Amino acid sequence: MPKILCLIGLVVAILVFLIFFLDMLFGLIGMDSLAPFKLVSIVMDILFILCAAGLGYIAWNSYKEQK
Numbered sequence: 001m002p003k004i005l006c007l008i009g010l011v012v013a014i015l016v017f018l019i020f021f022l023d024m025l026f027g028l029i030g031m032d033s034l035a036p037f038k039l040v041s042i043v044m045d046i047l048f049i050l051c052a053a054g055l056g057y058i059a060w061n062s063y064k065e066q067k
Contacts, residue, residue, distance in 0.1 A: 003066045009059030017052035020045045 019036055024046070026032070027039025039045070 003063060006059050006063035006066060010056060010063070013052045013056035013059060017049055017056070020048040020052070024049070 022034075023036045023039060024042060026035040027042070027045075032038050037045075
């Protein structure tokens with residue numbers, strides 16, 4: 001069970017990273033119609049990307065310790 005929870009944490013981290021990275025990318029290159037949140041705040045995008053990276057790192061380390 002703990003391995004599955006670590007993998008779920010990795011999946012959530014990847015999804016959050018992709019959503020906010022694509023929002024920032026599409027918003028900055030002028031494709032607002034494709035940006036999920038229409039680039040409301042670039043600071044919010046950067047903070048969520050950093051949080052997703054932190055969650056992914058913690059989930060990966062926890063998964064490696066479970067083996």
